[in-house]
Amino acid sequence: MTTRWSRALDRAGISDPALRRAYSGQRQLVARFARAEYTAVRLLLPPPLIPHVVAATAFMHHTDTLIDQGPMKERLEAADSWRRQVTTALDRGSSEHPLLGALAHTISRHPQLHGYVRQFLSGADVEVEWESFSGEADFQHYVTAYSLPAFMLVACLLAPATPSREYVTGCRAFIEAGQRLDFLDDIAEDLEQGRTGITHEALGRHGLTPQDLRHRPAQGFEGLLHEQAVLVRAGLEESRGIEQHVHNSSRPMVRALIDLQTLRLGAVKKAGTALLNGSTRPPLADALRVLGREYRAARRQGRTPGR
Known part of the structure; x- marks a missing residue:
């Protein structure tokens, strides 16, 4: 059965089955941690944009979660490791990591996102250390x-x-x-x-x-x-x-x-x-x-x- 989410993926031009699964995984993540914001996105944004906003939001949340808990040294190490993973995905333009695969594809459609991803990752240590x-x-x-x-x-x-x-x-x-x-x-x-x-x-x-x-x-x-x-x-x-x-x-x-x-x-x-x-x-x-x-x-x- 074709769902509203499937139609959003179609309208966004996301046809590859693996990519569709990757985006759908990020949708589940965002719906779980930010139900109100997710509802607003689904209700108020045009379908071709929804999967890309979901991917960017999921990336932000995942990054924040990685560096939010534990001793500062471990959190700084986690931030550094994640920066390397993301940088590799951005350089290749793809990734087997579902979140990074979706993010890389979104950047291919919306190149302006690339610079903000790097700025965000550069500031991760500030978030850890405050x-x-x-x-x-x-x-x-x-x-x-x-x-x-x-x-x-x-x-x-x-x-x-x-x-x-x-x-x-x-x-x-x-x-x-x-x-x-x-x-x-x-x-x-x-x-x-x-x-x-x-x-x-x-x-x-x-x-x-x-x-x-x-x-x-x-x-x-x-x-x-x-x-x-x-x-x-x-x-x-x-x-x-x-x-x-x-x-x-x-x-x-x-x-x-x-x-x-x-x-x-x-x-x-x-x-x-x-x-x-x-x-x-x-x-x-x-x-x-x-x-x-x-x-x-x-x-x-x-x-x-x-x-």
Whole structure:
């Protein structure tokens, strides 16, 4: 039976059985670790693009997972080994590794991805080595080295092959806001691992230290949360301009990404000091409304996404 996914592979021109299996494996991975994002991709993007966005997303997640746990020395070794594997696959233009086979094929169709893959891998050591940030400059370096290249793995597929400076600037505003939001939402988990993504400089403005946060303080944290939330909201609003620099068929997806992050910000603000006990989840009904609205917008453009 022909499924919607099979039709997406057909529309993307992926006919080789081994490649189809490779892409399907990445689809299963992405659907498992990022169900909401996967649903948005399937609903809102044109079928020929879906397998390539899935492959780029799977590569990002797999890389992040490889270097996320364990002693730092082992994680740095894992990052170096993975860089060599990926470099070999890119040089050959193919790989027996299903993920890298799919990635190499996607790069053959979307060459602009190649540079962002290399940038992302170059920043892997920064992701491994960070434990805290002294000030804003340290945080900005992290965004430049790792967060932005990670986001551009997908973002470069939504826009023309040579993105404008305005587009890249808007993407940075979005991912910088998203990274601040991640560090707020993940603060309990990060503290358990002995690290914090909120700068010491910002903590100090509210009379806090990482040690204070580990003792679940009620005072000071609300002010810190408000300050960080203002920065997140400003970044998300600035990033709305990127819609004008992507393909028309990608605009519903871009709007949904920004609106879903805005919903997440609302959930984080509402949680307050409860963030120190665990992360949040945006209201499901609100998220579904965002996806439904943009799905209808995509249909009005004269196409049926995901079909």
